[in-house]
Amino acid sequence: MSDPSTPAIEMEHVTCRFISADGKATIALQDFSMSVARGEFCAIVGPTGCGKSTTLSLITGLLKPTTGRVRVMGQPVDGIDPRIGFVFQTDAIFPWRNVIDNVAAGPMFRGQKPAKAKELAREWLRRVGLAGFEMHYPHQLSGGMRKRVSLAQTFVNSPEILLMDEPFSALDMQTRTVMQDELLQLWAASGGSVVFVTHDLEEAIALADKVIVLSARPATVKQIYDIELARPRVMSEIRYEDKFISYAREIWDDLRAEVKIG
Numbered sequence: 001m002s003d004p005s006t007p008a009i010e011m012e013h014v015t016c017r018f019i020s021a022d023g024k025a026t027i028a029l030q031d032f033s034m035s036v037a038r039g040e041f042c043a044i045v046g047p048t049g050c051g052k053s054t055t056l057s058l059i060t061g062l063l064k065p066t067t068g069r070v071r072v073m074g075q076p077v078d079g080i081d082p083r084i085g086f087v088f089q090t091d092a093i094f095p096w097r098n099v100i101d102n103v104a105a106g107p108m109f110r111g112q113k114p115a116k117a118k119e120l121a122r123e124w125l126r127r128v129g130l131a132g133f134e135m136h137y138p139h140q141l142s143g144g145m146r147k148r149v150s151l152a153q154t155f156v157n158s159p160e161i162l163l164m165d166e167p168f169s170a171l172d173m174q175t176r177t178v179m180q181d182e183l184l185q186l187w188a189a190s191g192g193s194v195v196f197v198t199h200d201l202e203e204a205i206a207l208a209d210k211v212i213v214l215s216a217r218p219a220t221v222k223q224i225y226d227i228e229l230a231r232p233r234v235m236s237e238i239r240y241e242d243k244f245i246s247y248a249r250e251i252w253d254d255l256r257a258e259v260k261i262g
């Protein structure tokens with residue numbers, strides 16, 4: 001067991017350089033340092049193409065830093081870590097499996113007996129409001145419902161760290177607001193740490209304890225903002241709070257300069 005006072009994620013002076021087939025180098029991250037505490041909800045915003053997804057790939061171990069260190073729960077990243085869960089913009093659900101089999105697949109892969117895995121899946125589907133839809137196939141669901149399946153599929157594995165890359169960007173505004181509330185409830189009950197990448201600054205402020213603003217490529221951490229808005233938060237209301245509006249103004253000023261460069 002690692003010491004609970006060590007951060008969930010630490011990146012120290014990380015540089016990540018890609019070399020393309022024609023030999024051209026792209027530096028995505030440069031001297032990039034940040035940390036995420038246990039149980040913290042951290043959002044990352046930055047201009048298009050600056051290196052936000054690259055950051056997540058480094059945390060998962062899908063990419064190795066060119067220089068610098070990445071640690072998860074105090075240990076260097078070494079291959080795929082079962083304590084990490086993901087939710088991406090596109091759903092990672094199998095179209096040929098019904099909803100319950102999609103959610104049960106993770107626990108079965110981790111060694112649970114099929115009956116136990118289905119019991120767990122049923123419980124998580126209930127928690128995300130999909131009781132009664134267990135036998136439906138993904139094509140029979142709305143975008144919001146498919147996103148709920150993705151959340152159940154991720155939370156059923158009790159991840160200690162959750163990485164989310166624009167998970168709600170394909171949803172309409174109302175569904176998105178509902179999903180943000182649901183995510184906050186699931187996260188609060190789980191006690192895990194979240195890194196949430198988004199283009200939407202207001203989404204970042206509404207959800208997170210900490211917003212990290214990245215510079216244009218090569219990305220470095222330009223500024224870190226602690227978001228001191230009370231919890232539990234209600235997404236449809238929080239945007240009207242004075243404190244929220246003043247965070248949005250301040251961070252947007254910072255981000256705007258980078259978007260222009262980017």
Ligand SMILES: Nc1ncnc2c1ncn2[C@@H]1O[C@H](COP(=O)(O)OP(=O)(O)OP(=O)(O)O)[C@@H](O)[C@H]1O
Pocket residue numbers: 018019020026027028046047048049050051052053054055217
């Ligand atoms: N495997 C790769 N090989 C070469 N270049 C890559 C690779 N992955 C990412 N890049 C480049 O690194 C830079 C950062 O990409 P990344 O996807 O991390 O940005 P992003 O901030 O997530 O972008 P967006 O906001 O558009 O989602 C981009 O210029 C991208 O083209």
